Amino acid sequence: MVFEVKCTDLAARIGKLTTPHGSFETPSFIPVIHPVKQQISPSFLKSLGFECIITNAYITFKYYGEKAAKQGIHRIVNYDGPIMTDSGGYQVLEYGKVNVTPSTMAQFELDIGSDIPVPLDKPTGYGLPYNTAKSYVEETISNIDETIKVIKNNGYDQLSNDGNNNGLGIDDNVLSSKGELWTGTIQGAEHFDLVRHSSSILDKKGFSFFAIGSPVELMESYEFSLLARLIEATKSSIPNKPIHLFGAGHPLTIPLAVALGCDTFDSASYILYAKANRYMSSSGTLRLEDLSYLPCCCPVCSHFTVKEFNNDEPDSRTINLAKHNLFILKQEMAAVKQAIYDGRLWEYVLQKARSHPKLMDAIYALKDFNYIQQNTPIFKHKAIYLFEPLDQFRPELMNYRKMLIDNYRAPTGNECLVLYPDQGIRPFYSSYVLQKLSIYYQNASICLYNPFFGLIPVEISDIYPASHNIFVKNFDEYDSKDYPVFLNLLDSFLKNHKFKLIYIIANKFMKGLIPYIKTAEETEVKIEDFNGFKLK
Ligand SMILES: [Zn+2]
Structure with missing residues (x-):
């Protein structure tokens, strides 16, 4: 091998x-x-x-x-x-x-x-x-x-x-x-x-x-x-x-x-940069003569002050700078x-x-x-972190959405869909909120919605990565225009499922999308404002 x-x-x-x-x-x-x-x-x-x-x-x-x-x-x-x-x-x-x-x-x-x-x-x-x-x-x-x-x-x-x-x-x-x-x-x-x-x-x-x-x-x-x-x-x-x-x-x-x-x-x-007095750092290269501090703890930088390093005779300075650069490369690889x-x-x-x-x-x-999606593991042992619009494209989420569209089908007999904003409650499957929603909307398919994931049906809300993620919960800052993948996913999901009634409990993010959601002519859509929405 x-x-x-x-x-x-x-x-x-x-x-x-x-x-x-x-x-x-x-x-x-x-x-x-x-x-x-x-x-x-x-x-x-x-x-x-x-x-x-x-x-x-x-x-x-x-x-x-x-x-x-x-x-x-x-x-x-x-x-x-x-x-x-x-x-x-x-x-x-x-x-x-x-x-x-x-x-x-x-x-x-x-x-x-x-x-x-x-x-x-x-x-x-x-x-x-x-x-x-x-x-x-x-x-x-x-x-x-x-x-x-x-x-x-x-x-x-x-x-x-x-x-x-x-x-x-x-x-x-x-x-x-x-x-x-x-x-x-x-x-x-x-x-x-x-x-x-x-x-x-x-x-x-x-x-x-x-x-x-x-x-x-x-x-x-x-x-x-x-x-x-x-x-x-x-x-x-x-x-x-x-x-x-x-x-x-x-x-x-x-x-x-x-x-x-x-x-x-x-x-x-490491040596070419050293000859040009270029000091590597984890975020790029700096010129040694421009430095007021040595932002590194390698043996070279621990041994010298920045002034001593600069004033060292050229050959020795080049060798030491090359060694420092190698420490940075080693650190980067690790x-x-x-x-x-x-x-x-x-x-x-x-x-x-x-x-x-x-x-x-x-x-x-x-x-x-x-190929990046295909090579990314289906399961990981740590939660993924979601910060910003670019994260909607991370491969775990692309794989998740593909699985949702290709393989997931809502339980038969459910003619009603409930879309509820993901509040980051994990696991959602056994949460008090879900218990209440299930009583309130009987025989309904309940899905969380989340700008990064699109939809998370409750039946699969405990699988990776739907249950293993932490996202920035500042909901008022999410602008629906920044998450084009969400609407595409919702369109495909609604095409796969012929719901007669859709309840949308809408936060600010969802409100921005509602005018663009495509539903079948016979589907009735009822919207409730998430602010002030109370589960009885
Ligand atoms: Zn160093």
């Missing part, structure tokens, strides 16, 4: 990825280290809990050549855990080309014992005209075909699964020579049909690990909506297998990418994983989105991604 999933929330997964040099937990941030000049040692990275590192096979090839093939990459960089190797695609993006063939790189990556090798690809970057991007995608696929020939020449080991694939869809034969996880690099960037095309072709070639290429420029220009759609285009073609996102090393981008279903990320951001375990990733991602409006734009895109 290459990838096991332990826990999911939204499209995120806590999983375990197995390589020849051991397993590691995902989602995982994979720090980039330079194969020749390491400013931060791999042992320091390991001590912080980073269980996999990535280095550049092309630079290793140029600098060490045969020596690296003899010694192996683990000795070269002095790290005994899983090592991913990039192949020179970044250099192609920066300099246009590299003077090495895909087969030479593939053989070299096998010879140095890379755990997660990357074929030499041709990154599309961002902003290329469609036809140019298409030719780059084709070149990457052709390079990958050359790479596959090399893998097969080295003893293509058709690692078959034990049949217990946990619904992950990885029971295909895995493309590997000695257990290494070859990376299917997906190109196409903002041309999403090319991304889908590239994803499905590579999936058929037997890869068990994939990487989304070219997102760095999208992230640097804060095009988070496009980034979200790029990830969605990949995930809609490859829903189950592990996905890497190249170049994601910003504490703001990581929770979004995890929520969208990316499992690993690599970046040199926080996002805890949110997955708690089933609170939606809440967490929304908190993060408040750090930048362009991140919030990307959150609005999530509501259209079906």
Whole structure:
């Protein structure tokens, strides 16, 4: 088993990825280290809990050549855990080309014992005209075909699964020579049909690990909506297998990418930002020289005052700043994983989105991604929190409303419907209010209404999430115009049920909707004001 999933929330997964040099937990941030000049040692990275590192096979090839093939990459960089190797695609993006063939790189990556090798690809970057991007995608696929020939020449080991694939869809034969996880690099960037095309072709070639290429420029220009759609285009073609996102090393981008279903990320951001005097924080980056305080308790920030940190000599300051940045990345990974375990990733991602409006734009895109609903657990052990209109689109509620329309039917014989405002009484099923309502409206179907859920029929009011939620109860502040999903749900519900009489006990929110409620001609509607409504 290459990838096991332990826990999911939204499209995120806590999983375990197995390589020849051991397993590691995902989602995982994979720090980039330079194969020749390491400013931060791999042992320091390991001590912080980073269980996999990535280095550049092309630079290793140029600098060490045969020596690296003899010694192996683990000795070269002095790290005994899983090592991913990039192949020179970044250099192609920066300099246009590299003077090495895909087969030479593939053989070299096998010879140095890379755990997660990357074929030499041709990154599309961002902003290329469609036809140019298409030719780059084709070149990457052709390079990958050359790479596959090399893998097969080295003893293509058709690692078959034990049949217990946990619904992950990885029971295909895995493309590997000695257990290494070859990376299917997906190109196409903002041309999403090319991304889908590239994803499905590579999936058929037997890869068990994939990487989304070219997102760095999208992230640097804060095009988070496009980034979200790029990830969605990949995930809609490859829903189950592990996905890497190249170049994601910003504490703001990581929770979004995890929520969208990316499992690993690599970046040199910790050192590159440090060189530019950029201090990472959980809500973005700051310039060290602009700080009056150090808002962090890592060993570096606990050791220095802000003045001492600023006045440190440049090389030492860069190293310390890089270490601080790594502590922030470690903290971010831990926080996002805890949110997955708690089933609170939606809440967490929304908190993060408040750090930048362009991140919030990307959150609005999530509501259209079906795969996020499908991957969100049907039951959670903690209540969901509902704060604002955006929360009507959270996947638990989308799933709930779908179940309500597709599967729920009111008890037969009830010709009357009572709509009563949800006051947050849990469990409603055994409440005094319901007892009274049932006596008052005999043989009626009683439903709570709630701006986030739509309707909650009493018979299902004790199921998740109808009974496991806490919402802001400031009813006078709810504006019906902000909850378009409510009216759609009510329309579908009334179409499914031919009630002859509807009693609406209307609060301010409901009063705003009454003119727009569509009922059958023969249905009688009686409205009572919730203010002053008394159950006798
Ligand atoms: Zn710090």
